[in-house]
Amino acid sequence: MDDLAWETTGTGIEYRCPGFDVRRDDVRFPGGADGEYHYVDEPPAVVVMPFTPDGDVVVIDEWRQAVGRVNRGVPAGTVEPADEADLERAAARELAEETGYAADAFEHLITVEPSNGIANTVHHHFVATGCTPTADRNLDHNESIAVDVVAYDDLLAGVVDGHRRDGRTVTAVTQYELTRRQ
Template identity: 30%
Template structure:
């Protein structure tokens, strides 16, 4: 049980400055632990899942798409949220995103952890899953994902993509690192 402490930032008021289907941006008036007041920008987004799809030969299924904010195509793990059904279970979300983006269905889906990708400004929670027993099928991509490609890579190839900038996605890096650490520590 979380206990409130005098070392927390307290929200005094909230003003929504922007909102669309995918996010809400708030400006909160806050009181800091030392007693002074200020503002805090908070972006609200529904939870998302990131999936590490592992083939029987150990290769990882990835996706590539154009990422408008950075102006280029990048490889990353399949990931996404369901803005229209935020009450979906994390596993249903992970299974759905895997099938939608790659066409693969998983016989087993194991949740290995959670993370907040940008807790300094974003309240979005990420559920990390590993998928095994992959069976190929048809993709069902959204209209905004029609340029998406999918391919499988060895961990060595993925490391090379990290190093040469083809895979700058922090969520993919964190999920793969956590998965490898967890396996290495026998957790």
């Protein structure tokens, strides 16, 4: 596959903003031509599918400016530098911050690169079990989030019928359904 690889000859940040940067790489293509490639450069994220002791799922409704609507999905957020070596700790932190819930246990579900044609994003998905409300939420200044609890089958139905469009949620539910649900 080395004959497909591009050589990066230089790199720089074109634009910085909270949460991500837009990076420009100077590249040499396999045929020898030079060019540029721009992409979203952002830290890894955790995605949590939180189950209550009754088997329901804690979900969030969050305003998503990029699509101009409220989006229902599972909690997710950026892995802080202090949590890079402990992704479960990052998942627990995001769950508590966004929902006020804590989990008895976390299990890694899948790691994906959801949009590797335009971003270097990596999402680490976890299933959290035994989730109960135990803490105050700690939302970022730019988060508008409401918390709800729904039956897993209702969340699954929303994924199947296209009403749940958040890619992180679709990935988590689909992977869970294919590999964990009995």
